[in-house]
Amino acid sequence: MTDHEIGFEWALEGKRPGAHDDYELLDWSDDRLGPEVFEEIRSRYATGLSADLPQVTIAVAATREHEQVSRHIVLAAQEWSGHRDATNRKIVHTRWFYVPYQELAAHQVSYEALYRALAGLPVTPSPPLVVGVPEFDPTALVPGPDARCAAALLLTGRPVCVVGADRVPMIERLRFLDTVAALLPYGMRTRLTAATWTSSTARHKIRLSFARHAPENAYEVRWGHGTEITWRDGRANVCLGLLARPDVRLADMLQGLAGLTDPLSFGPEDLPDAARLLENAGSGLLPPGAKGVWWKAKHPSSEDPRTGGPGADTGVAAGHRKALPGPGAPGSEDRDPVPGGGGVPEAGAVPPAAATVPYRPTAAAGPAPGAVPPSMQAALGGLEQADRERRPRPGWGLRGKVTMVAAFTTLAITSIGTGVVAMLLAPGGDPPAAGDAAGTEPGTVVVQAPSGQEDAFARNLVAKAVQRTGYRFEIRLSDAPAETAPVAEPAVVLVEIPPADPALSGPLPTRPVNPLAAQGFSEVATIPVPDRDVLVYDAGLIKPEKLTAAFAHQDEEIRISVPDTSQEGPSRKRPEQILRQRHPWLHLETVPALDPLRALRDKAVQAAIVPRETARDSGYPRSEALAGLPGRSLLILCNQAGGRALRDALDTVARSIDPGRLASEDFDSPVTAAARLVESALPSPSGAVPRAGDLESDWRQDPFWPALSLIAVGGAAGFLALLLAIRLPTRIEPHPHPHPPHPPSAPASPGS
Template sequence: MTGETVRKISFEWALEGKHPGSYDDYELLSWSEGRLTREVFDEVRDLYATGTASGLPQVTIARASTMESGRQSYYVVLAVQEWSPHHDGTNRKIAYTRWFYVPYEQLIDHRVSYEALYTALRALPETPAPPLTADVPALDLSAVSPGPDALSAAALLLTGRQVCVVGAEGVPMAERLRFLDTVAALLPYGMRARLTAATWTSSTANHKIKLFFARHAPSGAHAVPWERGADVGHEQARHYHETLRWAGDRLPEVIVRLAEQTGPLSFAPEYRTTVLELLEGAIRPLTEPSVDAPETGDATPPVPREQPAGTVAVPQDEPTRIDRDVSGHEERRGTVAAPRNEPGRADRNTGGHRHRGASWPATGDGTVTRPGVDPFTRIESRPESPVWHGHGAGGRGGLVMVVALVVLGMALSAFAVLLVAGFLRRDEGPAVPEVAAPLSSTVYIQTSPGQASRFVAEALAEVLRDAGDQPIFEWADPANPVRLRTEPTVTIAYDLDLLEFLTRGNFSVDGPDEIRNQLGAQLSGQGLALVAPLPWTTQDVLVYAPDLIKPDRLKASLEHPEQGDEILVRDTFGAGPREILHGRYPDLRLRSVPARELAQELQRKKARAAIVPGDTDLFGYEHSGLMADLLPRHSLVVLANSAVGPELMPTLTALTANLDAKRIEAGSRDPQEVAREFADRVAASLPGRDATSASEEEAEPAQDSFMLPLTILFFVIVAAAVVVVLCLIGWPAALARPGSPRNRKP
C-alpha cells in the first residue's frame, strides 16, 4: 500500500447498449477519443461478453494491450453492466455496459482494488467528459480474509483452466466483487495485468474469462463451491495452495509482500515457476528464526521435489507474456530470469542447510538431522535397512514351509476358479436392461418477447443442461418470430404471431381451435411441428397518447373518424380481426405499418393510437377498453423443428405437461429462480428413470446372493494364510531352541 491515500487515475471509456425503440443488437453507442480506437473497444467486448443477468449491476474485469513505437502498454478493463431507463423495439429493457480502460502503469505506484475502481468509476456520467480522471483510493489489504474457496481459486488459476465459483446465486454482487479482490490478493500483484474475472456470467455464454461466477461450471472449467474449498490436483497449483495454507495466521504478511510484486506477469505455463518463486520469496521471512526463539523443524514451507529453493529476478519494466494485443499487433516477448540449477545452490547456507531461513544441525558425515518430518527434504544418508533371513529348506522346518506354501497356493487358486465361475454364471442369467447415456448436443431456443415466454425458455434450458445438452438462446423479432435452422431448435412464441408471420396476415379464423388447425398446416410446410400449447394467453389492446388525443375524442375517432384519425396496426394484422373491428366501427381507419416501424412510431410518440400486444409496456401511452371484447387473443405455444430427435421429445413433453398458468405467472416475476426449481420437478418426471432404478434393484439381490459365499470363502482363506505365516515364523524358531529334536545331540 502506498503512502498516498487517494490519487487521480486517468482512463478511457466506451458505452455499449441499444438505441431506444430499435430492433438492433447490442453495439457501441459512444466512446472516448484517445489512444484507443473503436476496433480495440469492439474486440474486447466480444472477447469478454458475459450475457445479460436478470439482476444488475454486475462487474467484469477484462484486459487489453496495445503496441506503440515498439512499446507494449497494458490496460486493466472494468466493465459495469446496469439497466438503463430505456426499452427496445420489443419492449425489453435495455442494459448499458460501461467499459473503463485504466493504464496498468498507473496502478504500479498507486495500487488499487477492483472494488475501489468500481466505486469511483460507476459514479461518473454515462458519457464522461474531459478531463477523464477519477479519484481512486489506494489498496487496503487489512480487510482481506481468504476462505477455503479463495485459496482454492487462486491456486487453480495456475493450471491455465477457467475457474468457476458455483452456489453463490443469492450472494450480493458487492460481496462477489470483494471475493475477486481476495483471490487477486493471493497472487503477485503483477498478475492483475492479465487476470480476467466477472461477478456473474451466463452458463451459456462463450467467453474467455479466467475467474467467474455462474450457476453451472462450463465443460473444462474447475468448479469451486462458494465458501468451500475444492480439490487441487495439479502439482504446481497444489504446492501453491499448500504454501498459502501453511502461512496460517501470518498469511496477511504474505499478502502484503505479494502486493509488492507489481511487474506484469502471465498465467501461461512457462511462468508458473516464477509465480511459485515469488510466493516462496514472500514466505521466506516467516521461516527465518528470530534471535530469541529456538529453532524448530516446522519453520519450512512445502517445497516441490523438482524445484530447489531460491529466488529469481523478475524484471519490473517489461512485459512477461507472448500475446497478441487486441488491436491485432504482434507483441514482443519479455524475458524472465528462470531459476538455474547451480552446483551447491540448495546447500550454500552455512551448516549444510538445504532451505534458506531454516537452521538444522549437520553431522560430520553430512547427514542432515532435524526434528519434525518434511516429505520434500532429501536425507543424504540412511541407516541400513533390516533384512529378514529366511530359514533353509532342509530338515523339518523347511518341509513345513514348503507344505504351507503349497496349501496357500492351492487355496488361492480355488478361490480364483470359484470367482471366475461365479462371474460366468451371473453373465448367463437374465440381462439387466441398460439405459443409454444421452448424447450431448446443442439446442437452440428461440423465444418471443415477454417475461412468460422467457420463463419457459429458462426452464427448458435448465432441463437441457441437466440432461447434458448445451442450450443457446435466440431472442425472436416480432416481425420474424421463428427463424428456420438446420440444428435442433425449439421455438416459444404466440400462435397468432406465428400465423400472422407465416401467412403475411392473409388468414381468417374464428376461435383458438381454428387458429391451431391453420397454424399446424402452415408449420408442416416449414418443417416445424407444434409440440403443445401452453396455458398462457395475452390479448391485443388499444393504446393511446393522452397528450395527443383525449379519451372522449378517441371514441369519436373510432365511430366518425376525421382527418388524421388513424389507428396504427402491424402489417400482419389478420383479415379476420379486421372484419370483426369493422363490424362494430364501419368507418374505422386502420393504417398498416411494419412491426419495426410501428414500434419506432410509438417510441417517438408520433402515433396517437395503435393496436399492440397486451404485454407491451409503452412509456406515455395508456390502455383503452373500447375494443376489449373485439381484439384477438394470443396463446403461447412450443414448436420444434425436424432436427429435434426422439431423444429430446420426452423432455419437451414433460416440460409442457408440468406447466400451468399459476406457475407461468410466478415464473414471469422471477424467470431464472423459478425456472431452476421447476426444472428439478421436470427432471424427476422424465421417462426412463424409474425403469432404470427398478432394474438396478432387481439386479442387486442376485449379485448379493452370489457374493455372500465368496465373501465367507475369502475370510476363510485369509485366516488360513495367517496360520501359515505363524507356522513359518514359529516352527523354525521352535526347532532352533536347545533341546529340540533338530538340535539334540546324538
C-alpha cells in the first residue's frame, strides 16, 4: 500500500511536571496557525478526561486567509505524560494535530492510519512537518448493523452516541469511526466530529461519540447491535435501506462514496444532497470523476468558516424536487436539472449560459441521475414516496413533558398538603356523636360509651360482643349517659366508675349506684380500662420477680423513674401521686415527660413508668407489677330490649379479661385486643349480620398512618416531577415553519 506524505501543524496541551497550574498549551508549531487557533479548538471540543488512555478525538476547523477558506481535520490524542503535578496527580498530554483537508481528500486516508502515523512522532515534532500515511482502502471495511445505523442516523443532523463499548479497545473504536465515516460521502469529514470516548456529564459538540450513557439530544446506538429504526424515523429509515440494498455491491458503494470529496455539511442545506449521493453511490449513477453534487449549477460563492456552509446558489435550473425530511429542514428543496432540455428560470435567477445536459444523454448510456432502479423502488417503497411523507417522531414532545411535570407537581402539592392538614386536624377517629343518628335499623343495638381515647378498648369490646351475638351495632359517644341514654331501642351503655381512693387496697373500686335504673337499664358487668402508663425495666439490672416484690415490701436498692405529668392538666392521672400514697416506701425519681426513659438509659434507675407508645418502641421488657394499682373501669348497663342472650355474652366477655395482662403489648392496639378477646370468649354466631365498617379500626384510632401515606404519595409524585423536569431541554428552540412552496416552473416548449 502506497504511503503519501501529508503536512500538518501541531500543539501540545498539558502541565509542566510539579506545577500547580491548570492545563494549558505548552508548545506549538508556530507556523501558519497561531496559538489563538489552538486555544479555541481545544476549548470547543473538550470531552473530559478518561482513566483509560490513550483516547482519540476527531475535530474540524476552518480558517480564512486572503479571502480563501482553508479546512482542517484535527486529530487530538490523549495519553499519559509519565509526569505528575504538585498534588501528585498524573499529567495527561493532549497532542493536537491539524491536517489540511485538501491533502486528505487528494489521498483519502483513514482516521486510524492518520493516528498511527502521528502517534509515532516525537512529542514536539521538528520541521519538516510531514508524515507518511498509507492510502485508505474502503473496500476492506465490513460495516456491521451498529455502523449502518450510526451512519443513517447521522444523516438526520442529530448527534449519535454509541454505548455498551466500555471494554472495547480504543483502536477498535477508532476503526468503527472510520467505518461509519466510510458509509457517508468523504466530503462530510469536513464537518464530522467524533471521539473514541466522552464523559457522560461533559457538554460537548461531538457528532459521533462513545460514552457510558447517551446525551439527551443524541440517538443511542448499542455496540454490536445498532438500534431500531422504523418508518417513523423518516430520512434515517430511508438511508438505512439505501445502505442495505441487496442489488448494490458494498465494495462499489464504499468506493463511490470515498470519491465524493467535495465538502458537505450536516446542515439542512446539504443533508438532502448527501442522501442523494448515497442513493447514487454503487448504483452506476455517479458520473465519471464525480466528487460531489453535480446536478446543481456552479456559480461563484463564498464560504464563512464560522458557519461552514456554501453560499446560496444564484442560478437555479428549471424544475425541482422536494428534499428528504429531516430535522431543521422541513420542506427544504434542492434544484435538479430537467433531463432533455432547459426551462424558464424563476424570477430573479441568473439564466445559465447553456442548457444543463444530463451526463448520460442516451438511453443506452443508462438512467438519468434522478432515476432509481426498479428493484430499489420495490425494496424501499420508492425514495420519492419517502420524501413526500412527513412522519412524526415518536415520544411525548416538549409540550407533553411540560404537561406531565405540571400534573405530577400538582399531585405532589395536593397530596402533601392534604396529609399535613389531616395530621393536624384529625380528631382521633371516634364515631359520630349521639345526636348525629336519627334512628337505628331493625336488629341494631346502640352502644353508648364515653368519648375518651383511653376508652376505645371498652367501646370496641362491647361492639364486637354485640356483633358476635348476631346483632348490628351503632356506636354513639356521650359523656352524659343519664341525659342521652337511648330508651326506646335496644341499647348498651357504658358508665364510668369513679376511681377509688389510692390509699385503699384492692385493684378495683366498688360499683356505684346504677344511674340509669329508672330508665330500665340494669347492671351486667364491669370492664377494666387498660392504663395509659406501663412499667418497663432493664433486665440487666433487675429481675422481674424482684421488681414485683418491691411493690409489696420496702427495697432500698430499687429505684423507679416517673414522668412529670403536671403540665398535662388536671384530667391526666398522675402515677407519681398514686404510687406515693399506695406504696410510700418506693424510691421514685421524677423525669421530664418528654423523655421518660432518660434515667433508665443512664442506668440511674432499674425501672421506669412510661406511656404505652413510648414502651412499644423502647426495647425494654414490661412488668405486671402495676396491675395491683387502682385504675379506671366502666360499668356495662343493658336495657330489657337488649335480650338475655346479649347480657350473657357481655358478662362472659367481661369476665374473660385478666387485669394482670392489661399492661402487656397485647393491649397496645385496643381494636385488635377487643376482637381477640371476644373471639376467644364467644362462639361464632350462625345468623350474624355483620356490617362492613361497623368496628372502629386502627386507622380511625390513629390517623397518623393514612396522613403519612398521603405525604409519601406526594413525595413520590414530586420526585417524578423532578425527574421529568431534569429531562426537559435546557433551551427551547422555536418551532420551525416549513418553507413556502416555490412557484411552479413554466412548462418547457415542445421544441426544447
